[in-house]
Amino acid sequence: MTSVWTATAQLPQYDALRADARADVVVIGGGWIGLTTALLLAEDGASVVLVEAGRLATRTSGNTTGKVTSQHSAIYADLLDRHGPTKARLYADANQAAVDQVDELAQRHGIDCELIRTPAFVYSAEDDKTVRREAEVAASLGLPARFVQNPQIGPAAVAAARFDDQVQLHPARYLGGVADALTRAGGRIFENTRAVGVDEKSEGVEVQTEDGPIVRADHAVLTTLLPFGLTGAFFARTRPNQSHGIAVRLPVEAPVGMAISLDSPVRSTRPWPGGGPNGLIVVGGDHEVGSVEDTAAIYQSLIDWVGSTWNFHPEPEYRWSAHDYSTPDLLPYVGRSSGSKATFVATGMRKWGLSNGTVAAGIIRDLVAGRDNPAADLYDAGRIGDVHAVAKLVKDNLKVGKDFTTGHLSRVLHGGVDHLEVGQGGLFTLGGKTVGAYRDPDGKLHTVNPTCTHVGCALAWNNADTTWDCNCHGSRFSPDGEVLDGPATKPLDRHTP
Ligand SMILES: Cc1cc2nc3c(=O)[nH]c(=O)nc-3n(C[C@H](O)[C@H](O)[C@H](O)COP(=O)(O)OP(=O)(O)OC[C@H]3O[C@@H](n4cnc5c(N)ncnc54)[C@H](O)[C@@H]3O)c2cc1C
Ligand code: FES
Structure with a gap:
């Protein structure tokens, strides 16, 4: 599965690291947050080395919806209730400033990434009270938000909170431009270079x-x-949540603006300029990584939703999936890693990492330079926050590991791997051991030990994306066991029959 973004961007390529290197700052990871952080650091005068395990912008950042907005579904009323007006305003200010900063960076570096300013809606087909309150709270925090009735956004909606002057863009082309700007500013980038320890x-x-x-x-x-x-220990205080995306051409012009439903199932939409005036991106089907047996059915549910909303038989040209992490208090973890002096982290963006990740990049640049940043305390990676929420999440994480390892056995398929058809995968018993097997389109069998190399949870087969997924903390592996997403850093053991 390839996203519409990675399929339609010519990303610059870089060699792997072959000899020891030295820099003021080493950035590990070449997605939205790593590339933005590295660029801001380099523009601030730091020498920067960035190492990326695979290719730049091909993991979560290359698989997003491409909305850069301070409108994060309905969050401001919740932030106000949980954290009070000062913190809610800090979050609002930081994210709205990030929207402008992305636009400014794209313009200053001449990045051709289909960037337009456009409204973002969070809407409901049933409940106007929640969106009304969201619009009122967001406006009271200084955001360009207002309540609208019967917005014309495509799907049925009785009301929405409308945020003006937000940004939609082609995320992979934007990041290709950021990488170019980084190297022009003196930064060195190494792809196919996996960090395994700090x-x-x-x-x-x-x-x-x-x-x-x-x-x-x-x-x-x-x-x-x-x-x-x-x-x-960020793996113990976050949860991994996956979503699926499709790009389709509607029989009519795609509605103007970006939209996300408040009602379940959540559907996030925006125009797809590469698909012409009728092109539309649809993202949804949220679930915890590794928790769904038939991921192909999730793509089908998105296709069915588009078909019933616009009354036709859609044939998506692209389909993809990715995941992101949520924290117990809605706020990302950014800053010094717990107990560390010189190691910084940015995680837990809750699927709003294009704006929040830009905020994170500014915080880390300022912490490295010893400067104050207005959002640093709010996002502090070492915070304890709501003790009860954190304790619940840690407990849930432990339970997931235990349940999943037990439940794993119930997913073992009967019959031998010889009966596995082309394109199929799953768990089998071979020689008394549980083995993960996949038969590729050429008929070749790939077999691995389906035990996650992070801390040993059992893996689940993802039939639509043909990956081995870990429900415990979100690592994903290829059919041959290569690490696609951490926190794991080691490949799966291959099984030799
Ligand atoms: C389906 C979906 C849609 C989304 N849509 C939006 C949206 O419209 N707007 C929005 O604001 N947010 C959105 N998000 C969230 C946003 O995409 C993420 O928060 C953001 O992309 C995270 O960026 P990142 O740089 O942390 O992660 P990534 O893009 O995953 O980058 C991390 C990089 O680190 C590399 N890496 C991992 N381990 C190592 C290692 N050991 N050594 C070296 N490199 C390593 C990986 O290969 C990867 O390239 C969406 C998320 C999902 C899942
Ligand atoms: S055990 Fe932690 S990601 Fe698999």
């Missing part, structure tokens, strides 16, 4: 990479979606 020394950090070379720096920044390995 050691804090008395002076700075040493980052080990899978193939041997070490990067030494004053500071390390982990922007790997979730910090890898056991770093800061």
Whole structure:
């Protein structure tokens, strides 16, 4: 599965790291947050090395909806109730400033990424009270928001909170432009270079990479979606949530503006300029990574929704999926990793990491330079926050690991792998062991030990994306066991029959 963004961008390519390197800051991870952080640091005068395990902008950031907005579904009333007006306003100000900053960066660096300013709606077909309150609270916090009745956004809606002057763009082309700008500012980028450890020394950090070379720096920044390995135990205080996307051409012009439903099932839409005036992107089908047995049915539910909303038989030209992490208090974790002096992290963007990740980049740039940043305390990665919410999430995480390992056995398929048809995968018993098997389109069998190399949870087969997915903390692996997404850093053991 390839997203419409990665399929339609010519991303610059970079060599792998072959020898030890030294920089002021080493950024690990070349998605939206890593690239933006590296650019802001380089523009601030720091020497920067960025290492990326695979190719730039091909994981979650290359699989988004491409909305850069301070409108994060309905969040402001909730933020106000949980955190009070000062913190809610800080969040609003930081994210609205991030929208403008993305526009400014694109313009200053001449990035051709289909960027337009457009409204964003959170709407409901049933409930005008929640969206009314959301619009009122957002407006009271200084955001360009208002309540509208019967908005003409395509799907049926009785009311919406409308945020004006937001941004939609082509995220992969934007990030390709950010990478170019980073190298022009002196930054060095290495692709196909997986970091496997960060050691804090008395002076700075040493980052080990899978193939041997070490990067030494004053500071390390982990922007790997979730910090890898056991770093800061962020895996225990976040949950991984996956969504699916399709790009289709409607029989009529696509509605203007970006929209997301408040009602379930959540559907997030926006125009797809590459698909012409009728092109539409639809994202939805949220579920925890590795928790759904038939992921193909989720794509079908999106297709059915488009078909029934616009009354035709849609044939998506692209389909893709990705995941992101949520935290117990709605706020990302950004800043010094717990107990660390020189290692910074940015995670827990709750699927709003294009604006929140831009905020994160500014916070990390300022912390590295020893400057104040107005949002630093709000996003502080070391905060305890709501003790009860954190305790519940840690407990849920432990339960997921236990339940899933037990439930795993019930997913073992009967019959031998010889009966596995082309394109099918799943769990089998071979020689008394549980084995993960997949038969590729050429008929070749791929077999792995389906035990996650992070902390040992059982993996689930994802039939639509043909990946092995971990419900515990979101690692994903290819049919051959290569790591696609951390926190795991080691491949799965191959099974040799
Ligand atoms: C379906 C979907 C739609 C979304 N839509 C929106 C939207 O419209 N607007 C919005 O604001 N947000 C959206 N989000 C959220 C947003 O996409 C994410 O918050 C954001 O992309 C996260 O960026 P990142 O750089 O942390 O992660 P990534 O893009 O995943 O980047 C992390 C990078 O680190 C690399 N890496 C991992 N481990 C290592 C290692 N050990 N060594 C080196 N490199 C490593 C990975 O290969 C990857 O390239 C969406 C999320 C999803 C799932
Ligand atoms: S991601 Fe933690 S055990 Fe798999």
